[in-house]
Amino acid sequence: MTRIVILGGGFAGLFAAKSLVKNLGKSVEVELVSDQNFFVFQPLLPEVAAGSITAAHAISSLRGLLKHVKTRKARVHSIDFVSKTVTVFQGVQKRPTQVPYDQLVIALGQSTDLSRTPGLSEHALAMKTLSDASKLRAHIIEKLEHADITQLPEVKREALTFCVVGGGFSGVETVGEIKELIDRSLKYYPSIDPSEVQVILLEFAESILSELPPRLRCYATEQLKQRGIEVRTSTGITSATGTAITTTNGDVIGTRTIVATIGNAPSCVVRRLGIKTERGKIVVDRSLAVVGVKDAWALGDCAHVPLVDAATAPQEFAPPTAQFAVREARVVADNIHRKLGGKQPIPFSYKSKGAMASLGSKRGVAEVMGLTLTGFPAWLLWRAFYLSFLPGASTRLKVFLNWTLDGLMPRSIVQDIAPDSGQTRVVHYRAGDRIFEAGNRADGFYTIISGRVEVRMKDAKSGDLTSREIAAGGHFGERLILGESRRTGTVRALENTEVLVMDREEFLRLASAFPAFKDYFRAYFKDTYDIGWTPPAQLQ
């Protein structure tokens, strides 16, 4: 039996699978490989981040949506286009598994790459996956909790400044929803005055929502401003740390919340494929067949889909939207059907039916079939459209119930996800930033990747102040191996500095298990502080 394997479970992959089953029924074997066992309804992620619907309701089980399709939860590692096999890692992901195919559909989407702006990938929250949305919500509530109880005005100001980078659909909807979540939660935080909250949208271009006509862009900007959101256009980000961003205008904005909705990049599997790409996207012909290999098709955000013949000028390509992905999916399914029947494929062509955005707080903008709408009607249209588009009747009912309840009840402020911990992470500091000070909790071990810091210590006996500098490759905070639970010194960045922080428990676990670590630190304490250190029992 002919095996059709689909890689990816987003709009493109899901709808390709559905159309294939519809076209070909049980005469072929359709298998879908996805690293998550659910489909994420991306347009609802900002609402998950704001808690107007729960995470469970923005997703649907792929197995539930796809009857007669074998679903394989696995990570795609590589594709051999000659032997026609996909190598995946599944389960505990140690052993590779080979998945053979006759026809292959590549719908792997895009990933995010923020690495061009120093500090951004380490300090920004994304809005691409379900877990991003849940984390953002927990993060915002964490900041409100902290702002409500801190005694330090600077910390309070940073905690109450929320920045969203990127003024496209995702950025605009996210900033609108964040503002609504905060506005509706403030009654629970008696020590926060609404005037202390700053929500900022930053866009590098001259205007937000550049896909929409100028009138709607203006309306959207005005709406956001009226709701107290600061919209900064012609403003990019040059660097980010855990407590600030620096803009292309040279401004430094103190903030502990950076949401980045920019930086689309090729999926890392696509980068490894060794086939022809253009701007990181797989080159396909007008029938959506991958150029240069046999029996493979690509669509959705990972493909560079031409909308006109190669000879036509100007060249035009499909935008990375769900609307196009769903149409492309039907064409791929048709063309596979035709190919198996010995017929000629048909070319893909489609004209956008419009675009719309929710601005939060029951306002929206929409341009549909040439008609433009703003305000409440546009917002209602947005909700109705996405409700009708949701896969599965039970999900539709649940989202509808949630939306209705959200209108009637206070927004929940439970922070049901704890911040990540226990991982080594890269942290950026600007020149002058204090990394920690004497008396702080000894929270981890720091290695300098780039930059330079100064450590000031007071000698416990003589009371003398000493200071020393540490450069890239050096480390500090290692005294927790000596049993230190509070910092004895204060460390400041002398220039822009990047460090690798290893969590306290993790550092002690490694120091305790790995003798090379202990040997190194025994020598280090002797040389640097003239401390004769013998590892205690639990470190031996």
Place this chain on the structure above:
Amino acid sequence: MTRIVILGGGFAGLFAAKSLVKNLGKSVEVELVSDQNFFVFQPLLPEVAAGSITAAHAISSLRGLLKHVKTRKARVHSIDFVSKTVTVFQGVQKRPTQVPYDQLVIALGQSTDLSRTPGLSEHALAMKTLSDASKLRAHIIEKLEHADITQLPEVKREALTFCVVGGGFSGVETVGEIKELIDRSLKYYPSIDPSEVQVILLEFAESILSELPPRLRCYATEQLKQRGIEVRTSTGITSATGTAITTTNGDVIGTRTIVATIGNAPSCVVRRLGIKTERGKIVVDRSLAVVGVKDAWALGDCAHVPLVDAATAPQEFAPPTAQFAVREARVVADNIHRKLGGKQPIPFSYKSKGAMASLGSKRGVAEVMGLTLTGFPAWLLWRAFYLSFLPGASTRLKVFLNWTLDGLMPRSIVQDIAPDSGQTRVVHYRAGDRIFEAGNRADGFYTIISGRVEVRMKDAKSGDLTSREIAAGGHFGERLILGESRRTGTVRALENTEVLVMDREEFLRLASAFPAFKDYFRAYFKDTYDIGWTPPAQLQ
């Protein structure tokens, strides 16, 4: 104004705060310190694990529940009973914050300690917190996904064997709910036959639910057995690994899911307090005042609460249940009120009104005011009781809606939480276990904490097989620093072995930032394999 500080936001802390506000109104300042900003309705956690209600509906915002109470999301570090201050860490938790009190209420609950059984704390899932319940659900679905696609019979058998350790209320409700989740999900997993699934409840005592009368215990056991759950009584656990448990009867059960509902232990803050404890619990007098210090009270699971006067024999103490915690909370509030008014405190006394357990699948057992109930009536009573007990009308409505929908709709099988990754973790192997084999994905760096392993390698040039042993303090898997992406050797445990595994990305990050690491491995590769290694650009 008199400041009353409550530590802990469980049943004891929440109800103490409520009663204090009721008794004393705004004449005092009540502050509640909790490391989560929500109250968890513990009895519903097994239902969260089984997906019959969503995580968000088993919790309520403390700020929403507690009007006129200052809520501080912070971790308690220590208490100074002389200066009457609590030291907490809040926000990013670097700087200590001092919280002064006039009257202190300690309601810190219990923690779990599984360390007495080798491997159990590393390989078992708990059922104590909201995140435990969400993780367990994701874990079970992960195992079903894996079992559905694996080609290896042994892996499939282990993936489909689910063990719950401990036959108390929590264990019984958990095993019942797990079984229901699996039964209702199997229709989505066409390659799994129901006969391949094994769900086992293990209890060290002679019977499960020892708190209930014998007739109800028998009924519960029979019910679980009828639903295909294996109940093994008089059976403890002597060790656990990632793929098996060994029982006190010497049986080895191959399993990748161990849920431990045993091992109650004192909270780590209570252990640090330096006050009188008995079996790890704070010693209080009959008025719930802490013995030996001034103006401090303790209640709930962290306190050793006498039910009769010290002179009376036999001595009797309050069991660690929500029922008792709520009554104790009222007495503490009354006694603080009395003390502030210069009156004598009253002693705590209470007699249990009964107990009940849900067995899943619409069956339960209950003993209330001397009456016993079984089957559907008991299950209905259980639901009605907990629904009426839930704090907040909106939570009650949501849970009721969820329960109703759950009866009408298929159970969701979305796995919305990814397994933990990126942390160093301790893993146990039994003698003979394969740790990894040649061709596997190079997933991490291993340091041996105890035990001994054998590494077999095939020389790439000569094809000769070599083998060497590595003992505690040694390491393997370090070749990923050389750029290895697949394992070149096979490693087996020669005896029971405990290793520290550091995730691939984390190891490479550390190796790249910390020169001592690179120096050590450069020498190591030279000495062990005679490989002259120069760190590549990204590691320099």
